[in-house]
Amino acid sequence: MAQIVFTPNLKRHIDVDVVAARGDTVGKLLEDVFRQQPNLRGYILDDQGGVRKHVNIYVNGRTITDRVHLSDPVDAQSELFVAQALSGG
Amino acid sequence: MPQRLWVGTRKGLFGFEQIAGGWSVTSRSFLGDPVSMVLHDSRTNRLYAALSLGHFGTKLQRSDDLGTTWREIAVPVFPEKPSEHPDVTPWSLELIWSLELGGEDHPDVLWCGTSPGGLFRSEDGGDSWSLNRAIWEEPRRVAWEGGGYDWPGVHSICVDPRNDDHVTLGVSIGGVWQTRDGGASWHAKGKGLRADYTPPEIAYDNEQQDPHRIVQSPSDPDTFWMQHHNGMWVSVDNAETWRELSNVSPSTFGFAVAVDPTNSSRAWFVPAENDESRIPVEGAMLVNRTDDGGDTFTQLRRGLPQRDAYDLIYRHAMDIAADGRTLALGSTTGSLWLSEDGGEVFATLSANLPPIFCTRFA
Numbered sequence: 001m002a003q004i005v006f007t008p009n010l011k012r013h014i015d016v017d018v019v020a021a022r023g024d025t026v027g028k029l030l031e032d033v034f035r036q037q038p039n040l041r042g043y044i045l046d047d048q049g050g051v052r053k054h055v056n057i058y059v060n061g062r063t064i065t066d067r068v069h070l071s072d073p074v075d076a077q078s079e080l081f082v083a084q085a086l087s088g089g
Numbered sequence: 090m091p092q093r094l095w096v097g098t099r100k101g102l103f104g105f106e107q108i109a110g111g112w113s114v115t116s117r118s119f120l121g122d123p124v125s126m127v128l129h130d131s132r133t134n135r136l137y138a139a140l141s142l143g144h145f146g147t148k149l150q151r152s153d154d155l156g157t158t159w160r161e162i163a164v165p166v167f168p169e170k171p172s173e174h175p176d177v178t179p180w181s182l183e184l185i186w187s188l189e190l191g192g193e194d195h196p197d198v199l200w201c202g203t204s205p206g207g208l209f210r211s212e213d214g215g216d217s218w219s220l221n222r223a224i225w226e227e228p229r230r231v232a233w234e235g236g237g238y239d240w241p242g243v244h245s246i247c248v249d250p251r252n253d254d255h256v257t258l259g260v261s262i263g264g265v266w267q268t269r270d271g272g273a274s275w276h277a278k279g280k281g282l283r284a285d286y287t288p289p290e291i292a293y294d295n296e297q298q299d300p301h302r303i304v305q306s307p308s309d310p311d312t313f314w315m316q317h318h319n320g321m322w323v324s325v326d327n328a329e330t331w332r333e334l335s336n337v338s339p340s341t342f343g344f345a346v347a348v349d350p351t352n353s354s355r356a357w358f359v360p361a362e363n364d365e366s367r368i369p370v371e372g373a374m375l376v377n378r379t380d381d382g383g384d385t386f387t388q389l390r391r392g393l394p395q396r397d398a399y400d401l402i403y404r405h406a407m408d409i410a411a412d413g414r415t416l417a418l419g420s421t422t423g424s425l426w427l428s429e430d431g432g433e434v435f436a437t438l439s440a441n442l443p444p445i446f447c448t449r450f451a
Contacts, residue, residue, distance in 0.1 A: 009144070010145065012121075013142065013145060013148070014161075039161065042145075042146055042148070042164060042166075043145040043146060044145075046146070046179075046181040046182075047166050047167040047180060047181035047182055048167075048169065048170055048179070048180060048181055049169075052144065052145065052146055054143060054144040055144055055145070084144045084145075085144065088143040088144050
C-alpha cells in the first residue's frame with residue numbers, strides 16, 4: 001500500500017500520522033485516506049476538491065502536476081508527502 | 090456591566106474578565122492562529138471561534154466551558170460549482186466573516202456569513218451548515234465584487250429581535266439585502282446609498298454599494314446604522330431608505346459602527362483619514378458619537394492616543410455591551426481600549442495584542 005506522510009505542522013491542528021492507503025491516482029489515494037479520517041479532507045482540499053492553495057503534495061519527492069483533478073498516477077510503492085507551502089503563512 | 094470580553098486576533102483568541110474592578114486576560118486560545126470571528130451564544134452559553142488557518146483553511150471551533158476546552162465542528166462548505174457557470178467567484182470557503190444567533194425562538198439556529206459571499210445556516214448549533222440557496226442563486230449576486238478582500242463577503246447579519254425570520258445582510262461589495270421569510274426570498278434594500286467609486290450611472294445601484302458594517306438597533310429594530318465606504322448612513326424605516334450623515338468631522342470614512350442597545354438614536358463610529366490612507370486623522374485616535382439620531386456628533390478622545398497613533402479599527406472590532414455604556418475598541422496595531430461611560434473616557438487594556446479582528450462582550 002502507498003504511504004501518505006503529513007507535514008508535522010498539521011499536528012498542531014489535527015491528530016494525524018502516517019497513513020497507508022490504496023489507489024492508482026493521487027485523488028483515489030486521498031479518498032481512501034479521507035475514508036479512514038474524514039476530518040482531514042478540509043485541511044488538504046478546498047470545497048471543490050482541489051488541493052488547497054497553500055498546500056503542496058509530492059509523490060516520491062516530485063510535486064504533483066494536477067492540483068485540480070488529482071490525476072497524477074501512483075502505485076503501491078509510492079510515498080505521498082503532504083506539505084505546508086511557504087506561501088500563505 | 091458585562092462580565093467578559095472576547096477578542097479575536099491575528100494570533101489567537103483572548104478572553105478578558107472583569108476582576109476586582111479591572112479587566113484582565115483570563116483565557117488564551119488558539120495561540121498563533123488567526124481568529125476571524127467569535128460568538129458567544131447567550132441562549133446556550135456556548136462559545137464559537139472561527140479560525141482562518143493560512144495553509145489548512147477555515148475552521149470552526151466550539152466550547153461548552155467558555156474557552157477552557159474546544160472541539161472542532163463543521164464549517165460551511167460550498168456546493169460543487171457547475172462547469173461553464175458564469176460566476177467568476179470561487180465556490181470555496183475562504184473566510185468566516187460573520188456569525189450571529191438565529192433568535193431566541195430557535196436556540197440551535199446560527200447564521201454564518203462568508204467570503205466568498207455566501208450565507209449559511211445551522212439548525213444544530215454548528216454541527217452542520219446549509220447554504221442559503223435563495224440568495225446564492227439570486228441573479229444579481231454574481232454582480233457582487235470584492236471589497237478589501239479578493240471576493241465579496243457577507244460581514245453583517247442583523248436578525249430582527251421582533252421576528253427572527255426577518256434578517257438583513259450587509260455585503261461588501263453587494264449592498265443591503267433583506268428577507269422577511271427566514272431566507273426563502275431576498276430583496277435588495279439601500280435606497281439613498283451612493284457609491285463614488287463607480288461610473289455615475291450605476292452609483293446608486295444596490296449591488297455597487299459597499300457597506301463596511303451595518304448594525305440594527307435592538308430597542309427600535311426599524312433603525313439601522315451603517316458605515317459605508319463613502320460615508321455614514323442611518324435608516325429609520327427598516328432599511329428601506331437611508332439618510333447620509335454629512336458634516337461629520339474629521340472624516341466620514343471608517344469601518345466600524347455600534348448602536349446603543351438601549352437607545353436607537355445613539356451610535357458610535359471610528360473615523361479614519363480616507364480610503365487611500367486608513368489611519369487616524371493627524372495620528373490622533375477618536376470615536377464619534379451621536380446622541381440625536383445622527384444630526385450632531387461628539388468627538389471622544391479622552392484616554393485615546395493623540396499623537397502618532399496609526400491604529401485602524403476593523404468593522405467587527407468595536408462592540409457595545411448590553412448596558413449601552415461599556416464600549417470596546419480593538420485596533421490593527423493590537424491596542425485594546427475600553428470605556429465604561431459610553432466613550433467619555435477610555436482605558437487601555439492592552440497595547441501589545443496581535444492585530445485585532447473582532448471584539449465581543451458576553
